[in-house]
Amino acid sequence: MADWLQSFPTLDEGALRALKKSIDAGYRAFSRNYGDAIESFFDPLLYVLIWFERLLLGAPWWLVMGAVAGLCYASSRGVRLTVAVAVAFFVIGYLGMWDDTMRTLAIIFVATVLAIAIGIPLGIAMSRSNHVQAFMLPILDVMQTMPIFVYLIPVVMLFGLGKIPGLIAVVIYAVPPVIRLTNLGIRLVDREVLEAADAFGAGARQKLFGVQLPLALPNIMAGVNQTIMMALSMVVIASMIGVKGLGQPVLQAVTNQYFALGLFNGAAVVGLAIVFDRITQSYGRRIQAEREARS
Amino acid sequence: MTGADGIHIGGLYKVFGGGPASVMPLVRDGVTKQELLENHGHVLGLRDINLSIAPRSIQVVMGLSGCGKSTLVRHINRLIDPTEGEVWIDGEDVLALDRAALRHLRRHRISMVFQRFALFPHRTVMDNVGYGLAMQGVSRADRAERAGRWIERVGLAGYEDSYAHHLSGGMQQRVGLARALATDAEIMLMDEAFSALDPLIRSDMRTLLLELQKELHKTIVFVTHDLEEAIEIGDRIAILRDGGIVQNGDSQDIVLRPADDYIAEFIQGINRGRVVRVGSIMGPVESGLDGPDCSLDAYLEDALPVVARAPGNEARVVDADGAPVGAISLDRLIGAVSGNDPPREAR
Numbered sequence: 001m002a003d004w005l006q007s008f009p010t011l012d013e014g015a016l017r018a019l020k021k022s023i024d025a026g027y028r029a030f031s032r033n034y035g036d037a038i039e040s041f042f043d044p045l046l047y048v049l050i051w052f053e054r055l056l057l058g059a060p061w062w063l064v065m066g067a068v069a070g071l072c073y074a075s076s077r078g079v080r081l082t083v084a085v086a087v088a089f090f091v092i093g094y095l096g097m098w099d100d101t102m103r104t105l106a107i108i109f110v111a112t113v114l115a116i117a118i119g120i121p122l123g124i125a126m127s128r129s130n131h132v133q134a135f136m137l138p139i140l141d142v143m144q145t146m147p148i149f150v151y152l153i154p155v156v157m158l159f160g161l162g163k164i165p166g167l168i169a170v171v172i173y174a175v176p177p178v179i180r181l182t183n184l185g186i187r188l189v190d191r192e193v194l195e196a197a198d199a200f201g202a203g204a205r206q207k208l209f210g211v212q213l214p215l216a217l218p219n220i221m222a223g224v225n226q227t228i229m230m231a232l233s234m235v236v237i238a239s240m241i242g243v244k245g246l247g248q249p250v251l252q253a254v255t256n257q258y259f260a261l262g263l264f265n266g267a268a269v270v271g272l273a274i275v276f277d278r279i280t281q282s283y284g285r286r287i288q289a290e291r292e293a294r295s
Numbered sequence: 296m297t298g299a300d301g302i303h304i305g306g307l308y309k310v311f312g313g314g315p316a317s318v319m320p321l322v323r324d325g326v327t328k329q330e331l332l333e334n335h336g337h338v339l340g341l342r343d344i345n346l347s348i349a350p351r352s353i354q355v356v357m358g359l360s361g362c363g364k365s366t367l368v369r370h371i372n373r374l375i376d377p378t379e380g381e382v383w384i385d386g387e388d389v390l391a392l393d394r395a396a397l398r399h400l401r402r403h404r405i406s407m408v409f410q411r412f413a414l415f416p417h418r419t420v421m422d423n424v425g426y427g428l429a430m431q432g433v434s435r436a437d438r439a440e441r442a443g444r445w446i447e448r449v450g451l452a453g454y455e456d457s458y459a460h461h462l463s464g465g466m467q468q469r470v471g472l473a474r475a476l477a478t479d480a481e482i483m484l485m486d487e488a489f490s491a492l493d494p495l496i497r498s499d500m501r502t503l504l505l506e507l508q509k510e511l512h513k514t515i516v517f518v519t520h521d522l523e524e525a526i527e528i529g530d531r532i533a534i535l536r537d538g539g540i541v542q543n544g545d546s547q548d549i550v551l552r553p554a555d556d557y558i559a560e561f562i563q564g565i566n567r568g569r570v571v572r573v574g575s576i577m578g579p580v581e582s583g584l585d586g587p588d589c590s591l592d593a594y595l596e597d598a599l600p601v602v603a604r605a606p607g608n609e610a611r612v613v614d615a616d617g618a619p620v621g622a623i624s625l626d627r628l629i630g631a632v633s634g635n636d637p638p639r640e641a642r
Contacts, residue, residue: 214417
């Protein structure tokens, strides 16, 4: 029997090694040549992140708690939810995790804003053209299924360890839902309503901002909600490349077998997740409720 | 004809599908709708439509679902572009307009009412009615004033700040009507505007529309599948079948002189006594007839008691000035109401 039927025909070892080496060398050369430029491109983002982190850390705890509770009430109009959120923050602080929570809050907030700023325009572009959609969907699939550690490698090679690579990794991981749901939300807008806008002479921009985006808002909010959840789930992994916050004690707990430390910090992440989830969901539900139940 | 006022549609064809131009020769040779779909993968929307709509009149476009009536009305404001043909409005070639000019046309000269209302669910009644004005660039304060007037005119005063889904279907369509009226466009397209409403509400809305039309004198293109509705409001009625116009005339023409069996079947169930007017079936003037008089515009139903009581069962028909223009006999009347008309003499 022929040899290639017996064992799987593989590229010979030397060629394979050469292939990997050349890819590595190519990327290393790219990072050497453009790394500094790209890093300085992201500098403003770093300043914003650091400024926001200092703001949260520097402000008195009751002010931060008041702001979060106020935001919660403004978006949900629910007293019970607001009280629950305040209690959750109090417990987190009481168990000594206030500073780490603020650091995590800062990076999650900046990552979410960034994801929205990138995701909504991309979602709009996808909704307007089937070609763009056909191009974007497989990319989004890859972004969501590629193991996170794999795209940490090039990011770390480019930026080293620190906040910016962490932020970029979080955004790449967390941005797909907001893109998908913006696209979906706009595509689901009632065709007759759009036709009415056309019939009264609305231009493309008037249609987008006056009809499509407002009507897609409940879906977009669902996307934002998922984006925040995914960003939070990246906290521990981001801590491996030097992002401070609730993830670092968890990492420490894993390596040293500190069960309680891991549990407390993990619970704080869960607490943050619940807070964000309830705030964004109840906001989404509130705008939806205004429109539903058409007679 | 293209220089005239009103809406003029000439030689209009619409074929839906991948390559409409490639099947146009077949369509012009009169291929059937079914054959075009089965053998050539294209849907025939409209076939050789020629229609002139006089300004300030109500033109009804009637037919069963799928006959192309909604497609036809969307060619007037170019929500749909034709495969071939012409659309002129007041001497202006609508198909030659660029995007900006088309937007201007839609903002200022044509408005539209939709079957399923198509209100903006995230806007209040006030903002829905003011939408067309906002598109015209009217300031917020002016908008509130003008939209408010129309909201009141359609009987929705007090609902300005409600959202559409809090209103009943009939009220929602009043919002739709006010939204269309608020722009002061001279042409109003109504695509099955009342078809989704309950029968009672429908007749209310028809009454409201006719009342408004008496003072506004708009050019209205009204799409419906309901013959009674068509007869009640249409100055002229165009009947569509499989994308082509089978007959276009006033209600008397349609009921008394159906162009083919299809229309004859369509009008079978209609109450002729309430549709046909004396003037449409009267005979020539006969000397020696005097009193009682019957108006030219009277419905047969109303003329019956008059003629029955007249001596010899024959009455004089007079026009609006009281001058005799014809005669009507009881036999003729009964024949017309039952649908077995004697042949109509030339006037």
